[in-house]
Amino acid sequence: MPRSILSTLCIAALPLLLCPILLSAGTKGADPKTAPATAQNQGEHLFAVNCGRCHQPPMSIPPRATGTIIMHMRTRARLSRQDEQALLKFMAP
Amino acid sequence: MKLWWIGTCILLTTCWAGAQKPDTDHTDAGYVPVLSGTFGYVQNVNGGVTSLEPQVETVLLVPFGSHVLLESRAEFFGFFQRENQTTGPFTGKVFKSVDYAQLDWLANTHVIATAGAFLLPYGLYNERLAPLWIRNLQDAPITDVIGTRPSGTGDGVMLRGNAYETPAYSIQYSAYFSTRSSINQLESSRLAGGDTSIFLKGARLEVGESFQHTLQEHQINNSGTYVSWQPERFPLDLKAEFDRCFNGEGYWIESAYKLSQVPLAPAFFSRVQLVPRVQQFHPLNGGGNSLPTKDTQRFDIGVNYYFRDNFRLVSSYGRQFSNQANANIWNAGVTYRFVWPLWPGRK
Numbered sequence: 173m174p175r176s177i178l179s180t181l182c183i184a185a186l187p188l189l190l191c192p193i194l195l196s197a198g199t200k201g202a203d204p205k206t207a208p209a210t211a212q213n214q215g216e217h218l219f220a221v222n223c224g225r226c227h228q229p230p231m232s233i234p235p236r237a238t239g240t241i242i243m244h245m246r247t248r249a250r251l252s253r254q255d256e257q258a259l260l261k262f263m264a265p
Numbered sequence: 266m267k268l269w270w271i272g273t274c275i276l277l278t279t280c281w282a283g284a285q286k287p288d289t290d291h292t293d294a295g296y297v298p299v300l301s302g303t304f305g306y307v308q309n310v311n312g313g314v315t316s317l318e319p320q321v322e323t324v325l326l327v328p329f330g331s332h333v334l335l336e337s338r339a340e341f342f343g344f345f346q347r348e349n350q351t352t353g354p355f356t357g358k359v360f361k362s363v364d365y366a367q368l369d370w371l372a373n374t375h376v377i378a379t380a381g382a383f384l385l386p387y388g389l390y391n392e393r394l395a396p397l398w399i400r401n402l403q404d405a406p407i408t409d410v411i412g413t414r415p416s417g418t419g420d421g422v423m424l425r426g427n428a429y430e431t432p433a434y435s436i437q438y439s440a441y442f443s444t445r446s447s448i449n450q451l452e453s454s455r456l457a458g459g460d461t462s463i464f465l466k467g468a469r470l471e472v473g474e475s476f477q478h479t480l481q482e483h484q485i486n487n488s489g490t491y492v493s494w495q496p497e498r499f500p501l502d503l504k505a506e507f508d509r510c511f512n513g514e515g516y517w518i519e520s521a522y523k524l525s526q527v528p529l530a531p532a533f534f535s536r537v538q539l540v541p542r543v544q545q546f547h548p549l550n551g552g553g554n555s556l557p558t559k560d561t562q563r564f565d566i567g568v569n570y571y572f573r574d575n576f577r578l579v580s581s582y583g584r585q586f587s588n589q590a591n592a593n594i595w596n597a598g599v600t601y602r603f604v605w606p607l608w609p610g611r612k
Contacts, residue, residue, distance in 0.1 A: 227399040236295030237606040250437035252374040264294035
C-alpha cells in the first residue's frame with residue numbers, strides 16, 4: 173500500500189483516538205490527591221483502578237463467589253495481598 | 266476424549282473442595298467453586314465471505330482455602346461458512362479446546378507459583394484481553410501470535426507477583442519455563458520468558474515489557490512493549506503494543522471510550538462504547554509462521570452497546586490494506602458473561 177494512503181489513514185485515525193480527550197476537556201473528575209479515607213473507600217478505589225486495567229468493572233458477583241473471583245484476579249493482575257483484602261472488604265463487606 | 270477426562274477430574278475435585286474456609290474472617294466473601302464464562306455469537310463478513318461463530322468460554326475456579334486455586338478455561342468455538350463461500354447452505358463444525366488448566370499457590374504478595382498449562386504472559390492480549398467478554402473488538406491484533414505460539418499456552422511452571430509497591434506505583438513480574446508438548450489440547454513450545462510492568466497508580470498508567478526465548482529449533486527471541494492508560498477524568502481505555510520477532514514486527518493502538526460524557530440522552534449514550542484501533546505489520550525474513558508475508562495495515566472502528574455490565578452488543582468495521590489483497594471486515598454479535606457459584610452459601 174502506498175505510504176501516502178497509510179499516512180492519511182493514520183491522520184484520520186488520530187482524532188478518533190483522541191476524541192475522548194477532546195470531548196471531555198473541561199469536565200471535572202475526582203481530585204487524585206484525595207486519599208481514600210476508609211477501608212471501604214480504599215477498596216472502591218482499588219476496584220476502579222485495578223479492574224479497569226483490563227475490563228469494565230463487573231457489578232454483579234454473588235458474595236459467596238467473591239473470594240474465589242478475587243483470588244483469580246489477584247493471580248491474573250498480580251495484585252498484592254493487601255489489595256486483595258481491601259477489595260474483599262469492598263465487594264463483600 | 267481428553268477434554269471429558271479433564272472436565273470429569275475437575276468436577277470431582279469441585280465436589281471435594283466444596284466449602285473451604287478462608288483464612289480471614291473480616292469479610293463475607295465466600296470461597297466456593299465457581300463456574301464463570303461467556304456465551305457469544307458473532308457474525309463475521311471478511312472480504313465478502315460470511316462466517317457464523319457461536320462461542321462458549323467456560324472458566325472453572327476451584328479454591329482450596331484462600332491460598333490455593335485450581336483454574337481452567339475451556340472453549341467451544343463454532344465456525345460455519347457457506348459451502349461455496351458465498352453460495353450454498355452453511356456448513357462447519359464446533360472446535361473445542363482447553364485454553365489453560367493450572368494450579369496457583371498464592372504464597373504471599375511477592376510470589377504466586379503456578380504449575381500446569383498456563384496462558385503465556387506475553388504482552389497485553391493473550392492473558393488479559395482475549396476473553397470474549399473483555400475484548401472490545403472481536404478480531405485479535407495481527408501481532409497476537411508473536412510470543413504465544415503455538416496455542417497461547419505454556420506447559421510448565423511460572424512465578425509471578427507484585428515485586429515492589431509504594432503508594433505511588435507498583436512493579437509486577439512474571440517468569441516462566443515451558444516444556445515442549447504435542448499432547449492433544451496441551452500443545453506448547455519449549456521456551457522461557459518473562460514479563461514485567463510498572464503501574465503508576467495516580468496516573469493509572471501501566472508500561473510493560475515482555476520477553477521470550479524459544480529453546481527449540483531456531484531459538485528465536487520475541488519481545489513486546491506495551492502501554493495501558495485509563496485516565497481518571499474521562500472514561501477512556503487506551504492500549505498500545507509493539508511486538509517484534511524473527512518473522513516480523515508490528516504495533517497496534519486501541520482506544521475504547523464510553524460516551525457517558527455526552528450531554529445528550531445520557532441513559533443511552535452512557536452505554537455506548539466507541540473503539541477505534543489502528544495496526545501495522547512489517548514482515549521480516551519473509552514473514553510467515555502465522556504472520557502476514559506482506560506489509561499489512563488495518564484500521565477498525567467498533568461500536569459496543571452495554572445493556573448491563575455483563576451483556577452487550579458488539580459491532581465493528583475494519584479495512585485491511587495489504588500488498589496481497591485489501592478487504593473489508595464486518596463483525597456483529599452479542600456477548601453475555603455469567604458467574605455461577607457451584608456450592609450453596611450464605612447468599
